[in-house]
Amino acid sequence: DAKTTQPNSMESNExxxxxxxxxxxxxxxxxxxxxxxxxxxxxxxxxxxxxxSNVNNRMASLAIAEDRKSSTLILHRATLRDAAVxxxxxxxxGGKLIFGQGTELSVKP
Amino acid sequence: DAGVIQSPRHEVTEMGQEVTLRCKPISGHNxxxxxxxxxxxxxxxxxxxxxxxPIDDSGMPEDRFSAKMPNASFSTxxxxxxxxxxxxxxxxxxxxxxxxxxxxxFGPGTRLTVL
Numbered sequence: 001d002a003k004t005t006q007p008n009s010m011e012s013n014e015x016x017x018x019x020x021x022x023x024x025x026x027x028x029x030x031x032x033x034x035x036x037x038x039x040x041x042x043x044x045x046x047x048x049x050x051x052x053s054n055v056n057n058r059m060a061s062l063a064i065a066e067d068r069k070s071s072t073l074i075l076h077r078a079t080l081r082d083a084a085v086x087x088x089x090x091x092x093x094g095g096k097l098i099f100g101q102g103t104e105l106s107v108k109p
Numbered sequence: 110d111a112g113v114i115q116s117p118r119h120e121v122t123e124m125g126q127e128v129t130l131r132c133k134p135i136s137g138h139n140x141x142x143x144x145x146x147x148x149x150x151x152x153x154x155x156x157x158x159x160x161x162x163p164i165d166d167s168g169m170p171e172d173r174f175s176a177k178m179p180n181a182s183f184s185t186x187x188x189x190x191x192x193x194x195x196x197x198x199x200x201x202x203x204x205x206x207x208x209x210x211x212x213x214x215f216g217p218g219t220r221l222t223v224l
Contacts, residue, residue, distance in 0.1 A: 032210050043113075043200045043215030044152070051210075087152075096165070097142075097213060099152035 004088045009104045012078045020073040020103055022088030027068050031092045035062065035073050037084040038102070044087065047073065083107045113216035115201050121222045127189040130219045133182055134203030142202040142213060143176055143186050152200075158184065159207050191223045 005023040012018040024033070035047040048055055048062045050071070055062045061074040075082055087102040114133040122128055134141050142157040156166040161178045169176070173192070178184040188195055198220050202213040 036213075038152075043202070043218050044213075045215065046212040049210060049212070091210075096154055096157070098154070099144075101151060 004090060004100055006086075006088055006100065006103045008101065009106070012075075012082075012105060012107050014080060014107055014109050015077050018075040018078045018082070018105065018107075020075075020086050020088075020105065021070065022072070023070045024088070024090055025069045027090055028092060031090040033062065033064060033068075033071050034089045034091055034097070035060070036087045036089065036097070036099075038087070039081075039084045044099075047086070049091075078105075078107045080107050080109065113201055113203055113214055115199075115216040115219050117219060118217065119220045119222075121224065122191055123224050124192055125190045126223075127187065128191045128195075128221060128223075130186040130199050130201075130221070132184045132186070132201030132216060134184070134201070135214055136182070138203035138205050138214070139181065140204045140207040140211070141178060141184050142204075143184070144200040144202065144215075145197045146200065146218075147197045155186070157207070164207070188221075191221075193223045196221055196223050 032049050032051050034049040036044040037047050038044045048057055048060050050062045050064055063072045085102040085104050087099050089097055116131045140159050143155040144152050146152045155168045156176045158178045176186045198218045200215050200218045202215045204211045204213045
């Protein structure tokens with residue numbers, strides 16, 4: 001499975017936008033880019049996914065570089081509830097989610 | 110829908126005892142996944158099923174671990190005999206389909222402590 005690289009931690013202020021980067025230079029043409037997050041003491045939850053085009057949903061936006069070697073998860077207005085570990089994952093067929101270490105996001109009031 | 114249901118939520122047992130973790134996937138989902146999370150190794154996929162059939166069990170640590178899915182609404186993960194290094198949070202997840210674009214829904218996890 002192709003590997004992703006994320007910063008270990010990031011900080012944000014409440015009600016400000018947050019941009020969480022992910023590098024995936026070995027991505028293949030059929031890999032989907034998925035983002036999950038894990039709030040403290042909870043199971044992971046799906047955030048968003050995309051293949052080539054930018055994607056928006058009620059939780060976040062996903063911006064994918066033109067060469068697909070990097071992507072950015074955008075939280076438009078961070079809240080305290082968004083403090084979590086965010087995982088960027090590549091999936092190529094099948095059901096496997098291979099979790100890396102993720103980015104621990106802290107949100108300051 | 111109640112989401113993915115796992116039981117028990119917490120389990121404390123002694124080394125050598127048999128442990129059985131249970132999972133009820135979301136109704137209508139046909140893929141089920143078992144993960145384990147520890148501080149040292151993070152989140153690891155242990156095994157997954159599609160239409161009740163095990164597809165990939167390469168993540169199962171050793172023969173002490175076994176998983177079954179007797180029907181579409183129930184799965185178990187059994188550890189026999191348990192060891193202290195099995196202490197972890199075990200998550201079950203389900204999805205409708207197992208393609209690379211399907212969202213997985215995770216349960217709340219079972220925190221296992223083996224003394």
